[in-house]
Amino acid sequence: MSPQPLHKLVVVGVGLIGGSFALALRSLGLVQQVLGVGRSAGNLAKAKELGIIDGATSDWSEALAGADLVLVATPVAQMGRVFAAMAPHLGTATIVTDGGSTKQDVVALARAHLGAHFTRFVPGHPIAGTEFNGAEAAFPELYRNRNVVLAPLAETDPTALRRVAELWKACGAEIRQLPPDRHDAIFAAVSHLPHLLAFALVSELAARADAEEYFRFAASGFRDFTRIASSHPEMWRDICLANASAVREEIARFQAELARVDTLLAAHDGPGLEHAFDRARTARNAWLANFQKAAT
Amino acid sequence: MSPQPLHKLVVVGVGLIGGSFALALRSLGLVQQVLGVGRSAGNLAKAKELGIIDGATSDWSEALAGADLVLVATPVAQMGRVFAAMAPHLGTATIVTDGGSTKQDVVALARAHLGAHFTRFVPGHPIAGTEFNGAEAAFPELYRNRNVVLAPLAETDPTALRRVAELWKACGAEIRQLPPDRHDAIFAAVSHLPHLLAFALVSELAARADAEEYFRFAASGFRDFTRIASSHPEMWRDICLANASAVREEIARFQAELARVDTLLAAHDGPGLEHAFDRARTARNAWLANFQKAAT
Numbered sequence: 015m016s017p018q019p020l021h022k023l024v025v026v027g028v029g030l031i032g033g034s035f036a037l038a039l040r041s042l043g044l045v046q047q048v049l050g051v052g053r054s055a056g057n058l059a060k061a062k063e064l065g066i067i068d069g070a071t072s073d074w075s076e077a078l079a080g081a082d083l084v085l086v087a088t089p090v091a092q093m094g095r096v097f098a099a100m101a102p103h104l105g106t107a108t109i110v111t112d113g114g115s116t117k118q119d120v121v122a123l124a125r126a127h128l129g130a131h132f133t134r135f136v137p138g139h140p141i142a143g144t145e146f147n148g149a150e151a152a153f154p155e156l157y158r159n160r161n162v163v164l165a166p167l168a169e170t171d172p173t174a175l176r177r178v179a180e181l182w183k184a185c186g187a188e189i190r191q192l193p194p195d196r197h198d199a200i201f202a203a204v205s206h207l208p209h210l211l212a213f214a215l216v217s218e219l220a221a222r223a224d225a226e227e228y229f230r231f232a233a234s235g236f237r238d239f240t241r242i243a244s245s246h247p248e249m250w251r252d253i254c255l256a257n258a259s260a261v262r263e264e265i266a267r268f269q270a271e272l273a274r275v276d277t278l279l280a281a282h283d284g285p286g287l288e289h290a291f292d293r294a295r296t297a298r299n300a301w302l303a304n305f306q307k308a309a310t
Numbered sequence: 311m312s313p314q315p316l317h318k319l320v321v322v323g324v325g326l327i328g329g330s331f332a333l334a335l336r337s338l339g340l341v342q343q344v345l346g347v348g349r350s351a352g353n354l355a356k357a358k359e360l361g362i363i364d365g366a367t368s369d370w371s372e373a374l375a376g377a378d379l380v381l382v383a384t385p386v387a388q389m390g391r392v393f394a395a396m397a398p399h400l401g402t403a404t405i406v407t408d409g410g411s412t413k414q415d416v417v418a419l420a421r422a423h424l425g426a427h428f429t430r431f432v433p434g435h436p437i438a439g440t441e442f443n444g445a446e447a448a449f450p451e452l453y454r455n456r457n458v459v460l461a462p463l464a465e466t467d468p469t470a471l472r473r474v475a476e477l478w479k480a481c482g483a484e485i486r487q488l489p490p491d492r493h494d495a496i497f498a499a500v501s502h503l504p505h506l507l508a509f510a511l512v513s514e515l516a517a518r519a520d521a522e523e524y525f526r527f528a529a530s531g532f533r534d535f536t537r538i539a540s541s542h543p544e545m546w547r548d549i550c551l552a553n554a555s556a557v558r559e560e561i562a563r564f565q566a567e568l569a570r571v572d573t574l575l576a577a578h579d580g581p582g583l584e585h586a587f588d589r590a591r592t593a594r595n596a597w598l599a600n601f602q603k604a605a606t
Contacts, residue, residue, distance in 0.1 A: 143529075190526075200523065200527050203524050204528040205528075205531060208511065208531060212535060213587045213590040213591075214567045214568055214586070215503070215590075216593050217586045217589050218564065221589070228496055229593070229600075231437060232500040232501075233500075235501060235504060235537070236501065236504055237598065237601060238534040238535070238538070239507075240504075242531045243587075244594050245587075246591075247591055252580075254575060255575070258575045261575060262575050268511065268514065271510045271511075271514040273565075279557060287547045287550055287551070288543045291513070291539075294509040294513040294516065294536075295512075295539060295540050295542075295543055296516075297512050297521070297525070298539045299540055
């Protein structure tokens, strides 16, 4: 069953995440009007040119008047300011959701700033993305066969939750629910830590006096391992800061694992190394088979 | 100018590397006969079925009789045994080269076991590969626009060096020369360490009691970051052991870098994190532009 169409969608931060959501709903005929709000006039003009939004405004009262749904898809560090600016102008029927990569901090900010509107706030995290950003990176198929995590709270309005879930499903996504703290612990391990490792590897190499010679011999393994090091620095700064305690826990675990590997190398322990590598390969291949199956 | 064709090529270890070299030369009409030597009768039968080799033998005297070139493309830990077995049967005109991912250890093994034939040994490392292995993974285009590092020594016969270089160039590769120790230092940083990090990340996750829930939320960033964790455990055990001291140096540098990142997180140092991420993104994007240009 197709969800009830939206009269008016407001996208705050019309980048890869927000723009792709708008494009997907547009292509399905599930939204009449899309308004963009954002920091960069250039990006908003581009979004209008690309048919992602019908118009842009910096006036929150105009933006939110009659809006059914607001998707806040800015870097997470801006969300407090955005929620505070929105709150006085939100209607009593407007649902608010977000696309932030961390959930405990976003929930705390929404609780602090949205006041009575907090019950109609549905914390969300679409597990999709590329290393590109901005309106130009958006495309309507981004969410097809991807997970969208929703992290509702005890006080979250079930109708608001259902509406948001139905719209994401219409975009092709599968809905999964996690409590905010569990969400943050899991993504610290499977997303935030890998990003930090890729950033750290390239950053350390780039700082060497003879960096050029190292890079000359880097090949396809390096290319794929470091793809996420081309991600948006500000966005990842904010994610790491917002989820610092879980991320630091993962760094500590990883440092301990690396120390174990180093001990195996120091002891020339071939069977120990092969066992660790084999466990990784087996687990990764099993994961990949599932991931690919889910994507088809 | 096309290189002089080979009458007889012997490939020891008919996997991705050795098999692709044979297929490339065959497709160019640059080899009359290819003989395979290897541990696995099943893999050799498959290689024959796929038209990679004309036949296989476990008799070194038969294998090496009249051979122009021997490519040793086994995991590096087997090369000492292979060189020792080959040496008594090598003709005085036969050139030997290898495809090993480490060079100081392979050179030491060749020097120890090849005796007077050592001058006709050309240490090599084709910088190409996929996460797959075995004869079935081989394809003739593998080396197109890829680097092949040759690491000749003072005593290496220039004619042997030129012959090997010309054959790799015919396969589409670009030749680069490095001394063995510099080779090993560079590849510890740009290849061996990333492999270890990917193996360590997946291995650590897989060992958790609730691993399944973590893997459920891993997505495309994780997929690319961990692609090399699907690499061959035995091959990577051998590479890490063969290059243990350079690899351990890289682990130490990386641990120091991760500790720096952790300090930035602990201090909630947003500008410091963003600076490190930005340096990584800038360097990686510049590297990628060059890498893609070279590949076209």
